[in-house]
Structure formats: structure tokens, C-alpha cells
Amino acid sequence: MPTKDFPLLSCAAFAYLDSSATAQKPQSVIDAVTNFYVHDNANPYRSLYPLAERATEAYEAARGSIAKFIGAKTPSCLAFTSGTTMSINVVAHAWAKKNLQKGDTILSTIMEHHANIVPWQNITGCDSGLDLQLINMYDNGILDLEDMEARFKIFNVKLVCVTHVSNVLGTLNPIKEIVKMAHRYKAAVLVDGAQAIGHMPVNVSRLGVDFYAFSGHKMLGPMGSGGLYIAPQRHAEMGIMFAGGDMISRVTKKKAWFKPVPYRLEAGTQSVADIIGLEAATEYLNNFPNGLKGVKTYINQLGKYAWKKLKKIPNIKLLGPGPGKDWASSVISFTFDHDGASNGERIKNQDLATELGKHGIYVRSGLFCAQPLIEERLGLKGAVRVSLHLYNTVSDIDRLIEQLLLITKK
Numbered sequence: 001m002p003t004k005d006f007p008l009l010s011c012a013a014f015a016y017l018d019s020s021a022t023a024q025k026p027q028s029v030i031d032a033v034t035n036f037y038v039h040d041n042a043n044p045y046r047s048l049y050p051l052a053e054r055a056t057e058a059y060e061a062a063r064g065s066i067a068k069f070i071g072a073k074t075p076s077c078l079a080f081t082s083g084t085t086m087s088i089n090v091v092a093h094a095w096a097k098k099n100l101q102k103g104d105t106i107l108s109t110i111m112e113h114h115a116n117i118v119p120w121q122n123i124t125g126c127d128s129g130l131d132l133q134l135i136n137m138y139d140n141g142i143l144d145l146e147d148m149e150a151r152f153k154i155f156n157v158k159l160v161c162v163t164h165v166s167n168v169l170g171t172l173n174p175i176k177e178i179v180k181m182a183h184r185y186k187a188a189v190l191v192d193g194a195q196a197i198g199h200m201p202v203n204v205s206r207l208g209v210d211f212y213a214f215s216g217h218k219m220l221g222p223m224g225s226g227g228l229y230i231a232p233q234r235h236a237e238m239g240i241m242f243a244g245g246d247m248i249s250r251v252t253k254k255k256a257w258f259k260p261v262p263y264r265l266e267a268g269t270q271s272v273a274d275i276i277g278l279e280a281a282t283e284y285l286n287n288f289p290n291g292l293k294g295v296k297t298y299i300n301q302l303g304k305y306a307w308k309k310l311k312k313i314p315n316i317k318l319l320g321p322g323p324g325k326d327w328a329s330s331v332i333s334f335t336f337d338h339d340g341a342s343n344g345e346r347i348k349n350q351d352l353a354t355e356l357g358k359h360g361i362y363v364r365s366g367l368f369c370a371q372p373l374i375e376e377r378l379g380l381k382g383a384v385r386v387s388l389h390l391y392n393t394v395s396d397i398d399r400l401i402e403q404l405l406l407i408t409k410k
């Protein structure tokens, strides 16, 4: 069982069921970060002595491995960022602001994390002349692609921003289909891969996306690492987000010339050790029996098991499509029917999660940074979320169910 590879979990008294917030790290990732500081610490691309050259080589080797891991055709398609939030903001500022014009529309969806809504609110509206619209979903948590197509027909859509996997509903969106539709209408597609990558095989080239954003810390890598995939056909369209050292090819008193993608998007000193750690995370995932396919199968079995057990608990209402082709299985959210509490008291989702926490079962409750979805679309005050990764076991789920039964029966 891989649990033994994760120092925080190997002798833990708790069941960690909050990997959608952040995943735990295997020892190999922790070692890779430490080794960089112990043996190779220098600032890449600055100096020419052997230590600095080693740091540069390690940094570029990590780019190569991580680019391959996501299915990018060349390492130059991968810019390092601090994570999904920053990657999406890079697309907003370095691409959308430069290439979109008054009258253009950006389509996001109602099931997005704030990271894929707020940056778009930030650059649209008022005097920008840009319009932001959110595509609806059906009550079962599946995206309404007819609604999407209808908007393509009416509005001048230039960008579609959609999550690969919903961090609330576990919905697995049909990215290939969305890309096909968007490209037919000459719109670009940005995918928020925060909850997908590291949980299943992801190949950005096969998906045909224009941009793919991801966070290292959700795929067993260090916090502070992450990336943005930029398809080759978008390279020439990229402006800059941050300006400063190392992203320039020449600077005069009046003007600067920027390096090509990805370097123009990596201003200043990067989180190099964390990127090396992220490379180690990709190695760890690749080495799981049967690689990412194996990870997906494992999480899928566990997710189905959890869904089936949760479904049997009276008063628990599961959210999202559940087992089937539209479901990623690593994210399971539910609400507890307050009025069903036998002692007549309302058990709030937050109290339920706190109570579970007291018994060593770590789940998340609240709005999950998806307030438009939870409040406006689902009409809820919050929910409880169980999220899984490859180190979770059936016994974690059994512990959860046992405690839930005790709490909800009180």
C-alpha cells in the first residue's frame, strides 16, 4: 500500500479525506526538495560556475519531465507558475487582455472554482467592453453543452474556461467535445486541471486544449509549484503578466524585449526546489502500478465504494453525477438533511465536519471556493466533501461511514 511512502500518513491516527484541498507528499518528493537545497542550490540562468549550471540543468530537466507527463509536444509549451490560480491569471492578463476586443465574450461555467471565475470578472465588465457568461449545468451536475452551443451562436465567444473535474461535484467534463465545439467557432479553450491532473492520465495534446492550468500540490508535489500549458499555436499571441529579471532578452533605458514563451512568463526567481519536487511527484505517479491508468482505476474503485456506502445513510444527499462516465470519483460531496436529525436539532454541514474531525476523519465543509455553484445554482448553504487520492484505503471509508452513522443517528 502506498500509504507507507507518505510520512505524514504512515503512522497517522487520522483518515485524510481532503486531498482536493491539498494532497499529501511522498518521501521521494520531500527528498527531492531537500536534495536540491543540500546539493544543487543556485539560481538557474544567472551564473556560469558548475553549481549554477547544475541548477539550470535540473530546472530544465524538470520542465522536460513535467511537459512529457502532461502530454505536451515540447517542453517550451510549459511555463512554471505557483499553481492553477496563477496560471489562469496569466492567461487572463498575458493572453486575453492582449487578444480580446470590445464586444468579445468569455464563457466560463457555473461549476467553476473561484479561480476560474474571479480572474474573468476582473478583466471583463465596465469599460473593458468584454462580457463574461457562465454556462449552466443540469440538476445532475452535468454541463449543459446545448446552452454552450447556443451562446456560441449568439455571442462573439473568444475563450471558453472550463474545469476538467469539478472540485464540488466530481463531474468529469467532456473536454475533447468542448474543444471541438469551441474551435469550430474559433474560440480558445482554457482548462482548469487542478482536480484532474495526477488523478488520471491527462494528455493536453490529445485533448487539443489551448491552455491547461494545474497545481503541483494537488498532484503530490510541493505547494508553490504548478504550471501552465500553452499550445504551440498560442505562443506568438502571448504577452506578459509580470515584468522583471530573466524574462527579457534585452533592456535599454526606454524599452525591453521579451524572451519567447515560456521564459517571458517566468519573471524573477522561480520556486526551483518545488519544481524539482514536482518532477519527483510525476515520477512517483508514473511508477504507481500501471501508471496514471492504475491511479485512476484505484481511485475509481474507492470512490464507487464510498458513494455506495454514503448513499445508504438516511438523510444524506449526494451531489453530482456519481458513478458513470461523467464522474471522476475523487470528489464526493453531500449535504445532511438537517430536519432528519432524530433529536430535532439541526446538524449543520460545518458541525458535521468538525465532529468527524474530532474522531480523526478529516473532510472539508463549506462552499469550497465555488459560491456561485453552491449558493446560486444549488441553493445550498454549504456541503461536506470527501476527496480521495491513491494513498486512501477502504478502511478510511469504513471509518468515515461508521462515524457518520453514529453522528447522524444521535
Ligand SMILES: Cc1ncc(COP(=O)(O)O)c(C=O)c1O
Binding pocket: 020, 021, 082, 083, 084, 085, 086, 113, 115, 116, 163, 165, 166, 167, 192, 194, 195, 215
Ligand atoms: C478546480 C480548482 N481550480 C482551482 C483551484 C485553485 O488551486 P490553487 O489554490 O492551487 O491555485 C482549486 C483548488 O482547490 C480547484 O479545486
